[in-house]
Structures are given as structure tokens and as C-alpha cells.
Amino acid sequence: MARTAAFGLTLASLILFSSLAPAAPPPAGVPSAAARVLAAIKAADHEQLAVSEEDGRFLRVLAVSSGATRALEIGGANGYSAIWIALGLRQTGGRLTTIEYDAARAKSAAENIRQAGLADLVTVVAGDAFAEIPRLAGDVDFVFLDAWKRDYKRFFDLILPRLRARGLLLAHNVVNKQGEMADFLAAIDRNPAVTTAIVQPGAEGMSISVKVK
Numbered sequence: 001m002a003r004t005a006a007f008g009l010t011l012a013s014l015i016l017f018s019s020l021a022p023a024a025p026p027p028a029g030v031p032s033a034a035a036r037v038l039a040a041i042k043a044a045d046h047e048q049l050a051v052s053e054e055d056g057r058f059l060r061v062l063a064v065s066s067g068a069t070r071a072l073e074i075g076g077a078n079g080y081s082a083i084w085i086a087l088g089l090r091q092t093g094g095r096l097t098t099i100e101y102d103a104a105r106a107k108s109a110a111e112n113i114r115q116a117g118l119a120d121l122v123t124v125v126a127g128d129a130f131a132e133i134p135r136l137a138g139d140v141d142f143v144f145l146d147a148w149k150r151d152y153k154r155f156f157d158l159i160l161p162r163l164r165a166r167g168l169l170l171a172h173n174v175v176n177k178q179g180e181m182a183d184f185l186a187a188i189d190r191n192p193a194v195t196t197a198i199v200q201p202g203a204e205g206m207s208i209s210v211k212v213k
Contacts (some may be wrong), residue, residue, distance in 0.1 A: 001125075009055075011087055013025070014111055017114065019183070020046040021116070026093050027039065027056075027067070028055055030087065030088075031117065031155060033094075033116055033117045034083055034087060034116040034117060034203040036115075036116065037079075037083060037112050037116040038053075038056070038080060038083055038084075038116070040068035040200075041079070041112060041166070042080070042132075043079045044153065045078075045080070049077040049078065049080075049105075049144065050078065050080035050081065051080060051081045051084075051202065052078060052201070052202030052203070053202075055081070055172065055201045055202045055204070055206060056080065056081055056083075056084035056200040057084065057108070057201070058169070058199075058201040058206070059081060059084045059085050059088065060084045060085065060087050060088040061088070062082040062088070062142070062168060062170065062208070063085050063087075063088025063091075063092065063094070063137060063142055064088040064091050064092060065087055066142060066166075066167075066168050067092050067141075068088070068092055068177070069087060069089075069092055069093060069094035069095070069141060069142070070094065070138065070139065070140045070141050070142070070144035070164075071085055071094055071095065071096040071097070071134075071140065071142040071144070072096070072097050072098075072099075072136070072140045072142070072143045072144070072159070073085060073090060073096060073097070073098035073099065073143075073144045073146070073170070074099055074112050074129045074133075074143070074145050074146065074147045074159075075099070075100065075101070075129070075145065075146040075147030075148075075149060076098035076099060076105070076106065076107055076109050076124065077100060077105055077109065077118075077146075078108050078109050078112060078116055078149050079108070079109030079112040079113050079116075079124075080112075081116070081144060081146065082089070082096060082098045082109060082113060082118075082122055083113060083116045083118060084133065085142075085144060086113070086118040086121045086122050087118070088155075088171045089121050090118070090121060091191055094107075094121070094142075095121050095122070095123070096121060096122045096123070096137060097123045097125060098122060098123070098124055098125070098133050099125045099127065099129040099133070100204070101126070101127070101128060101129065101147070102125075102126075102201050103126045103171070106124055106126035106127075107126070107185060108123070109124050110124040110160075119129060128175070129147060129155070130151075130154070130158065133158055133162075134158075136162075139163065139164050139167075140162055140163060140164065140167065141160045141163070141164040141166075141167040141168070142167060142168050142170075143163065143167070143168065143169045143170065144170045144171075145159075145170065145171040145172065146170065146171070146173070149173060149180035149181045150180055150181065151184040152181045152183075152184035153169055153181070153187055156169070156184055156188065157187075157189055160194070160211070162193075162194060163211045163212075164211065165212075166207060166210060167211050168209070168210055168211075169194070169208075169209040169210075169211070170187075170204075170206055170207065170208055170209075171184070171206065171207045171209075172193075172206055173204045173205065174198055174204075174205045174206060174207045175198065175200060175203070175204060175205025176203060176205060177204075185207075188209045189206055190213075192212060192213060193212065193213040194209040194210060194211055194212060195209065195212050196209040196210075196211050197205075197210065
């Protein structure tokens with residue numbers, strides 16, 4: 001999510017907060033540094049800004065299977081999903097730009113990504129994505145949207161011309177918050193430029209749209 005006011009969570013503060021709750025087991029099949037950061041973020045994620053581990057794993061698989069090289073995340077929060085995407089991009093030789101509206105969260109995301117050993121693959125941008133996206137050079141082939149839900153349709157219109165043919169546009173919370181994005185859901189269903197499926201790796205639901213025209 002991109003616009004909910006909250007403090008930033010660095011790895012050090014995440015470890016402190018996690019001592020107040022049962023420790024989450026580190027994700028399996030993940031490099032140890034990244035696994036520690038992912039577990040710490042989830043343990044301290046009282047506002048539930050991060051995607052589920054199932055969604056994170058799904059993002060990683062899609063990044064790899066699609067051969068993504070130029071990825072964009074809109075709504076980076078504290079870096080949880082960016083870490084999962086970057087783990088996939090490590091295997092494709094790709095890079096990720098993640099944009100987070102809240103400056104404190106963007107700062108903590110950058111630190112968490114650094115602690116996870118993925119800073120060479122990820123650029124964290126603090127700011128309004130509507131202003132920052134037009135400043136990005138070139139096109140993209142993998143987009144993950146997890147920002148203010150009522151803005152999804154505007155982001156779709158902004159991103160689609162920049163999305164490569166056969167590129168993927170994924171959007172989070174399309175099941176549990178579908179009432180907040182009816183115009184977006186209609187667009188990805190009816191626009192002939194994309195083919196879309198809705199899946200639920202986790203409870204929130206995710207749309208997968210591939211650009212076919």
C-alpha cells in the first residue's frame with residue numbers, strides 16, 4: 001500500500017518489535033539474509049501492509065517464469081514484496097524500481113532491501129507514483145500494483161502504454177477490496193489489449209494481466 005500514514009520499519013526496529021510477538025519462521029528456499037529480513041518484516045507488520053508469504057512466492061515465480069528484466073512496483077511499503085520480486089530478478093538479470101509514497105517507509109524499504117543483499121537490483125523511489133512514473137526511462141515488462149485501491153484504474157491507464165508486449169501487470173487485493181476498484185476490474189476484463197485472470201495465492205487475491213496488443 002502506498003498512502004497510509006505509518007512509521008518506517010528498519011531491520012533493527014523490526015527485530016525489536018518482533019520480540020513482542022511470536023517469531024515467524026524464516027521463509028524456506030530463500031537466501032539466509034533475505035529470509036531474516038522477510039521474517040522480521042512480517043513479525044512487525046501490525047498494519048498488514050505486506051503481502052502474504054504465498055503472494056510473495058508467487059511474485060518471485062512470475063518474475064522468473066516471465067523472464068522479467070525491467071520491473072516496477074507501485075506501493076512498496078517496507079520492502080517485503082520488493083524483496084520477493086528481486087529474488088526472482090536475481091535469476092533473470094533484471095532490475096526493479098519500487099515507488100513508495102510515504103518517505104519514512106521508503107527509507108525503511110531501502111534499508112531492508114540492503115540488509116537482504118538485494119540493493120544492487122532495486123532502486124527505491126520516495127514520492128507520488130503519478131509524478132515519478134513519467135520520469136522513468138524506457139518501458140517495463142513486469143508491474144506489481146499495491147497502492148491506493150481507488151487509484152488502480154488511473155495507474156492502469158498510465159502504465160499500459162509503457163508495458164511491453166507479453167509484459168505482466170499484477171494488482172493486489174482484487175478480491176478482498178474489489179469494491180474499491182470496480183473501474184479497474186472492469187478495465188482489465190474488457191480492454192482488448194490485455195488478457196486477465198484472478199488468482200488467490202493468499203486470501204487477498206491478485207489479478208494477472210498480460211499485454212497481448
